[in-house]
Amino acid sequence: xxxxxxxxxxxxxxxxxxxxxxxxxxxxxxxxxxxxxxxxxxxxxxxxxxxxxxxxxxxxxxxxxxxxxxxxxxxxxxxxxxxxxxxxxxxxxxxxxxxxxxxxxxxxxxxxxxxxxxxxxxxxxxxxxxxxxxxxxxxxxxxxxxxxxxxxxxxxxxxxxxxxxxxxxxxxxxxxxxxxxxxxxxxxxxxxxxxxxxxxxxxx
Amino acid sequence: xxxxxxxxxxxxxxxxxxxxxxxxxxxxxxxxxxxxxxxxxxxxxxxxxxxxxxxxxxxxxxxxxxxxxxxxxxxxxxxxxxxxxxxxxxxxxxxxxxxxxxxxxxxxxxxxxxxxxxxxxxxxxxxxxxxxxxxxxxxxxxxxxxxxxxxxxxxxxxxxxxxxxxxxxxxxxxxxxxxxxxxxxxxxxxxxxxxxxxxxxxxx
Ligand SMILES: NC(=O)c1ccc[n+]([C@@H]2O[C@H](COP(=O)([O-])OP(=O)(O)OC[C@H]3O[C@@H](n4cnc5c(N)ncnc54)[C@H](O)[C@@H]3O)[C@@H](O)[C@H]2O)c1
Ligand SMILES: NC(=O)c1ccc[n+]([C@@H]2O[C@H](COP(=O)([O-])OP(=O)(O)OC[C@H]3O[C@@H](n4cnc5c(N)ncnc54)[C@H](O)[C@@H]3O)[C@@H](O)[C@H]2O)c1
Numbered sequence: 485x486x487x488x489x490x491x492x493x494x495x496x497x498x499x500x501x502x503x504x505x506x507x508x509x510x511x512x513x514x515x516x517x518x519x520x521x522x523x524x525x526x527x528x529x530x531x532x533x534x535x536x537x538x539x540x541x542x543x544x545x546x547x548x549x550x551x552x553x554x555x556x557x558x559x560x561x562x563x564x565x566x567x568x569x570x571x572x573x574x575x576x577x578x579x580x581x582x583x584x585x586x587x588x589x590x591x592x593x594x595x596x597x598x599x600x601x602x603x604x605x606x607x608x609x610x611x612x613x614x615x616x617x618x619x620x621x622x623x624x625x626x627x628x629x630x631x632x633x634x635x636x637x638x639x640x641x642x643x644x645x646x647x648x649x650x651x652x653x654x655x656x657x658x659x660x661x662x663x664x665x666x667x668x669x670x671x672x673x674x675x676x677x678x679x680x681x682x683x684x685x686x687x688x
Numbered sequence: 689x690x691x692x693x694x695x696x697x698x699x700x701x702x703x704x705x706x707x708x709x710x711x712x713x714x715x716x717x718x719x720x721x722x723x724x725x726x727x728x729x730x731x732x733x734x735x736x737x738x739x740x741x742x743x744x745x746x747x748x749x750x751x752x753x754x755x756x757x758x759x760x761x762x763x764x765x766x767x768x769x770x771x772x773x774x775x776x777x778x779x780x781x782x783x784x785x786x787x788x789x790x791x792x793x794x795x796x797x798x799x800x801x802x803x804x805x806x807x808x809x810x811x812x813x814x815x816x817x818x819x820x821x822x823x824x825x826x827x828x829x830x831x832x833x834x835x836x837x838x839x840x841x842x843x844x845x846x847x848x849x850x851x852x853x854x855x856x857x858x859x860x861x862x863x864x865x866x867x868x869x870x871x872x873x874x875x876x877x878x879x880x881x882x883x884x885x886x887x888x889x890x891x892x
Contacts, residue, residue, distance in 0.1 A: 488727050489693070495884055503865055523692050559884060560891040567883065574782035579879070581778070584863050590883045629886055653886040659788045661707055669889045671882050675783070678875050679771065679794045680699055680763060682833055682857040685873045687764040 486535060493532050496522065498555035505548050514545035561589055566627045568594040568651075570642050571634030572602050572612050575657055579631060580607045593625045598638075615642075622649040632656045643670070690739060697736050700726065702759035709752050718749035765793055770831045772798040772855075774846050775838030776806050776816050779861060783835060784811045797829045802842075819846075826853040836860040847874070 500521050504510065515533065519526035530540065533551070536558045540546045556562070567585075569576045572595045580595055595612040597603055605612045613621055621627070630646040632639050632654060639658035646654055646668070653669040656662045662670050704725050708714065719737070723730035734744065737755070740762045744750045760766070771789075773780045776799045784799055799816040801807055807818045817825055825831070834850035836843050836858060843862035850858055850872070857873040860866045866874050 487729055487732070489697070489732070491888055492885060493693070495881060495888070499878075499881070525691055528691070528693070559888055561884075561887075563887060563891055565883065565887050565890075574778045574785070578778035578782060582863075582879070584878060585880050585883065588880050588884055590880055590887070628890060629883065652890045655882055655886060659786075669886055671886050673879070673882055674703075674788060675786070675877070676789050676792050676794055677699060677703070678859055678877055679769065679789065679833065680765075680792055681696060682859060682873055682875050683765075683767060683769050683794070684695055684699070684763055686769075686832060686856045687767055 490532050490535060493528070494536065494555060495559060497529065497532065498552065498559060501548060501552055501555065505552070511548055512545050513548050513551070515540065517545070563589070565590045565629055566593045566625055567591060567629045567631060568596060568618075568622065568625075568627045569631045569633060570596045570615070570618075570646070571632065571638070572597045572599075572607065573633060573635075576631075576633035577607060579633065580610055590629075593627060594621050596621075618645055619649040622646070622651060628652040630654050632658050632662070634658060636660055694736050694739060697732070698740065698759060699763060701733065701736065702756065702763060705752060705756055705759065709756070715752055716749050717752050717755070719744065721749070767793070769794045769833055770797045770829055771795060771833045771835060772800060772822075772826065772829075772831045773835045773837060774800045774819070774822075774850070775836065775842070776801045776803075776811065777837060777839075780835075780837035781811060783837065784814055794833075797831060798825050800825075822849055823853045826850070826855060832856040834858050836862050836866075838862060840864055 497518055500518055515526040515529040519529045536554050538546060538551055538554050567590060569579055569592060580592060585592060592610055595610055596615045596618055597612050598615050602612050603614045628651060630651045632642055634642055636658045639660050643654055643662045647664060651668050655671045657673050661672055664670060701722055704722055719730040719733040723733045740758050742750060742755055742758050771794060773783055773796060784796060789796060796814055799811065799814055800819045800822055801816050802819050806816050809816045832855060834855045836846055838846055840862045843864050847858055847866045851868060855872050859875045861877050865876055868874060
């Protein structure tokens with residue numbers, strides 16, 4: 485079974501490839517091109533791409549469109565994802581307004597909050613529902629991913645409700661570690677991680 | 689030279705280790721413990737840890753505190769980082785209020801905006817300066833990292849000014865790809881990446 489790191493690298497290659505294609509209008513690419521763009525070793529790139537059946541031609545590389553198609557297919561980009569944002573504060577609102585989600589077939593279809601001043605509002609044409617209606621809206625709108633941007637104190641409770649409502653995955657931004665034995669999938673995100681990566685690169 | 693992926697994995701191990709230590713109060717740990725926590729291969733863990741001189745004892749594993757110290761040292765966590773946030777909108781405000789930065793010795797010391805309603809305010813005891821004062825404040829407060837959370841249209845211009853002001857690294861959240869030939873370091877962050885990781889895990 486493919487490691488989580490390979491999946492993340494393949495996702496990174498697909499985005500790098502789209503960037504390169506958009507900026508340079510190339511039709512062919514070498515693993516070394518992708519590798520140097522990302523500051524990594526090209527052997528790793530070739531290894532990962534061979535996992536999705538892309539072996540390339542020695543010295544010639546890969547056809548960009550063919551590689552992009554294989555990556556898009558591997559990453560299930562044709563599967564529409566309906567998402568709900570729980571907690572429409574500063575971070576939740578920023579996510580509600582973030583346009584690039586759509587180009588990856590990720591659609592925010594509902595917001596939820598407990599604050600009566602926010603409930604009933606439309607932000608970017610998305611309705612903010614009362615959290616009471618969570619289970620009903622998750623089912624009615626076929627929401628597969630719940631995003632937690634509530635205060636830390638509310639996060640576990642909301643995660644439990646999302647699990648019971650049947651979401652397939654949770655993306656948690658609150659500063660607590662959320663994990664379930666089996667389902668749903670949980671991605672815990674801490675943006676300070678990127679600041680630490682930057683610090684290492686500054687001082688090495 | 690160590691690959692960017694190894695650095696990211698080592699950072700992940702350090703955080704995983706801190707979580708395990710906090711929750712389980714263990715003094716020893718095996719590479720398989722870290723690996724299963726992260727759903728990855730333990731060989732990769734041992735390889736990465738050997739890079740920082742941690743070889744472990746066969747069958748006995750590593751001493752948690754010793755391993756954490758080695759990781760903290762490798763990651764330069766003792767180096768205080770001063771950060772500025774450019775663009776105090778929804779996302780910028782959320783970052784200004786995010787407490788966990790401090791435990792990693794990352795300190796937000798200034799905000800900048802162009803909106804007169806925001807300039808002069810204090811958010812979490814951090815002053816919002818006019819962008820005109822960028823160069824002066826960056827020097828005066830010894831700011832090493834600039835975070836871009838402005839609209840897309842302002843991002844490149846702000847990045848150039850940060851570069852000329854002498855920041856060592858930029859963390860860019862605006863949906864444009866920013867990159868300099870040599871310096872400063874730039875981390876481009878697109879949160880939709882995590883939604884795509886979740887989608888893959890849902891459908892595989
Ligand atoms: N992971 C990261 O890097 C990162 C960065 C910034 C903020 N955060 C975290 O994201 C969360 C939100 O941050 P923010 O600055 O937007 O906070 P905020 O206070 O501006 O927003 C929180 C929102 O959640 C709502 N809320 C409270 N309880 C709720 C519940 N039970 N159900 C639904 N909504 C509820 C509030 O009414 C408010 O609108 C916090 O936990 C914060 O620590 C994480
Ligand atoms: N990377 C991601 O995953 C992600 C997620 C959400 C939002 N974003 C991006 O982050 C940025 C901010 O999003 P938001 O929702 O907070 O937007 P926002 O409109 O709420 O905030 C933008 C702020 O920048 C200020 N500003 C405008 N021009 C400026 C300049 N030249 N210098 C300094 N400040 C300036 C505005 O006055 C405003 O306060 C946008 O580019 C958005 O696309 C990225």
